[in-house]
Amino acid sequence: MGRNPGVRLFARPDTHMIDLRLKIGDVPIDHPSIVRLRTDAVESEHDAVLIDRDHQSQTFDLAGYSLRVYCDPQTDLDGDVLLLVPGRNSAHRLLRARSRHNTFLVTEQCDQLCVMCSQPPKKYHVDLFDQFTVAATLAPENARITISGGEPLLHKRRLFQFLVAAAKARPDISFHVLTNGQFFEPGDIVLIDEIGRDRVLWGIPLYAPYAELHDSIVAKRGAFETLSQNFMTLMRVGAAVELRTVVLQQNWDVLPRLAEYVSTRLPFIDVWAIMQLENIGYGRMNWGDSFKDTSLDFRELRSTINLAIGRGIQTLLYNFPLCTVPLEYRHLAPGTISDWKNKFLEECGECKLRSTCGGFFEWYKADEGFGGLSRQ
């Protein structure tokens, strides 16, 4: 399979993106291994301490073996957790100690095929949950780790093992699990309790207030019905749920009805995230048919948000550049685009909103993007 830049979430680093992979020297290992880089103290047997640095690399003492990590001299790697893979000269930077945006992509398999998917599924799965478990135990204090896919709950047993073990080992860390919610079962209550109800925020998408449209957006018949049932399970568990709705041309007209649905059927959710489209993966492929330019037309969103908030649903706008949002709604739009994949445009210049604005996805294309951007 050749490289397809369109579907690379963990894209090759270029000049201004944060490296999620680091070039390394040879390491004699025969299983995927975890190492935490330290500049001073060693606290864990997984720690490798810095022993040398030059203009293009830093060298760490990995159990007596010199592990050379190539990076910019300014890069602070202290506390970063790497996944080393046998025979590979690039390491995955699973955790960046300086970042709030750490994601474990636990599988690339998925049972849905959403029109806006940023990470299109693959057939095969490599089980790295043991590695993720160790990595989580090495996370910086109070870290929140996002678990993403594919559909993580396709490997539910392993996922729950991982969550239970990591949660027990590290009472300070928490998890944000992005799942389509298709695989919860009533019996999961025990395990969710075991992990700790307040330890996991379940990010679950719902795109429409009725089956036909939701099912067509996620390309899975019965998905809406299953999801509705499983929301009841989550409600009984007392799980923390972040409901996620990507704004699309497909669901634009029904967003107010969706607000109605959410406020009457899903009042237990913690937050409703109304999200702008990310133009990568299928999102890029289907951009023309899916992207709704909310900088030019915010009307349906206005009623949607008003209704939801009026009924006590905490509602937020994710991935909306601030200048595309009417003034009175801007406080609902936190900067949500992960540090390693966000950017600002040339026209942003010295915009006054820049410090609170989430900016744009790295792969945002101005010529087919928002028509109503305006420097503030």
Next chain:
Amino acid sequence: MKKRKAYLVPSLIAAGFMPSKSDATPLVGVTNKKPEPTLFERLQVKQVYTLAGHSSHSSHASHSSHASHASHASGSGGGYVVPRGDYNNSTTYTQPDPTPSYSPNPGPVIRSLPTTPNIPTSTDSYPTQVAPQSSSVNTAPLPLKTLPGNSDKFRRVVIQVQTALVAYGYYRGPVTGQVDAATRVGLNKMQDAYGLKVTGTITPQVLTAFGISTN
């Protein structure tokens, strides 16, 4: 597993290293003279079977054959690239023997506590004592097979380096497969004598000087 033992033990003997405790080598780790296991220990052993079942990729319907995922991995940027070949077959994962009878080396090769973060599948039998440590980062339960230094390959390279250090007179042994303080001293001496950068670690230069390949 068997392959590793067949290799490792002759290496140790060849290196003149005999375990200080005769009942402490990995070879005899499989003898059956253990005391009655506690529930905790039983669950740990059970966990090993879980892992073994996993490594064959036969327990999950959704798993496809291991070899076939290799090409996918190299092409995509999406996931974590894991190369062709079933590393699980050659993993150094060692059964977390409930008795501490095998820590044969002065600086034990197996550096993790024999605890595991994995839990039994059933929802009601999770042993809370699996994670007996405090909240501190360094004592978390760690599966052995995630530790680079527990790799067969890693130890083989260390053994080759230690053997070479012995052969050239920079180190007196034992050959353990683990870089301990004495090995570091030997490396320092060797690097100094060869005019290499003195790090006290195994560097590419050391490997080249000794003609040791990491492949």
